[in-house]
Amino acid sequence: QVLLQESGPGLVKPSQTLSLTCNVSGDSISSGYHYWSWIRQPAGKGLEWIGRIYPTGSTDYNPSLKSRLTILLDASKNQFSLKLTSVTAADTAVYYCARFDYTDYRFDYWGQGTLVTVSS
Amino acid sequence: DIHLTQSPSTLSASVGDRVTITCRASQNINNWLAWYQQKPGKAPKLLISKASNVESGVPSRFSGSGLGTEFTLIISSLQPDDFATYYCHSGMFGQGTKVDLK
Numbered sequence: 192q193v194l195l196q197e198s199g200p201g202l203v204k205p206s207q208t209l210s211l212t213c214n215v216s217g218d219s220i221s222s223g224y225h226y227w228s229w230i231r232q233p234a235g236k237g238l239e240w241i242g243r244i245y246p247t248g249s250t251d252y253n254p255s256l257k258s259r260l261t262i263l264l265d266a267s268k269n270q271f272s273l274k275l276t277s278v279t280a281a282d283t284a285v286y287y288c289a290r291f292d293y294t295d296y297r298f299d300y301w302g303q304g305t306l307v308t309v310s311s
Numbered sequence: 312d313i314h315l316t317q318s319p320s321t322l323s324a325s326v327g328d329r330v331t332i333t334c335r336a337s338q339n340i341n342n343w344l345a346w347y348q349q350k351p352g353k354a355p356k357l358l359i360s361k362a363s364n365v366e367s368g369v370p371s372r373f374s375g376s377g378l379g380t381e382f383t384l385i386i387s388s389l390q391p392d393d394f395a396t397y398y399c400h401s402g403m404f405g406q407g408t409k410v411d412l413k
Binding site: 230237238239240253254287289295296297298299301302303304 | 312343344347349354355357361364398400402403404405406407
C-alpha cells in the first residue's frame with residue numbers, strides 16, 4: 192500500500208516562502224514509472240495542478256507558478272518537497288501531494304491534504 | 312497547454328437519475344483523460360483512467376467514454392453516496408461539476 196503524507200507550517204506570512212514536504216511509503220520515489228506531484232485547492236474552488244518531479248529529479252511546473260516554484264526530491268528520505276516564494280493570500284489553499292502513474296495517466300494515490308493559510 | 316472545460320458546472324439530480332457530465336479538451340488528447348470524485352474535506356478519488364477504464368472497486372454504475380476532445384462520465388443510477396464534485400484531468404484539471412440533490 193502506497194501512502195503519502197504532507198507536512199509543513201499551516202500559517203505563512205505574506206511575501207515569505209511556503210515550504211511543504213511529502214513523505215512517501217510503500218514505493219520508491221527515485222525509481223519506477225511514476226511522477227510525484229503537488230496539487231492545491233483554495234477553499235470552495237477547484238483543483239489546480241502545481242507541478243511534478245520525475246525520479247530523475249527533472250521537473251515540470253504550472254506556467255502560472257513557475258517563477259516562484261521549486262520542487263525537489265530527497266531519495267535518502269523517500270520524500271519530495273515544494274517551495275513557493277513570495278506568497279500572497281491567493282496561495283491559501285489545501286495542498287495535496289499525489290503519485291502520478293504515467294502508464295495509465297492517472298493520480299492513483301493521494302495524501303490527505305494540508306491547509307496552508309497565508310496571513311500576517 | 313491543454314484546457315479542459317466541464318459541463319455543467321452544477322447538476323441537480325435525484326436518487327436513481329442517470330447523470331451525464333461532459334469534459335471538452337482544447338486539443339486532441341487521444342484517451343489520456345481521468346475522472347475523479349471529491350467529497351468535502353477529502354482528497355479526490357480516482358474513478359476512471361484512460362477515458363473508459365473503471366478503477367478496481369468503483370461501482371459499475373460509473374462509466375466513461377470518449378476520444379480526442381470530447382469525453383463523458385455517466386452515472387447510470389445516482390446513489391446517495393454519489394453526491395460530490397467530479398473533475399476530469401489531462402495535464403490540468405477541469406473546473407469541476409458539483410452533483411447535488413434536486
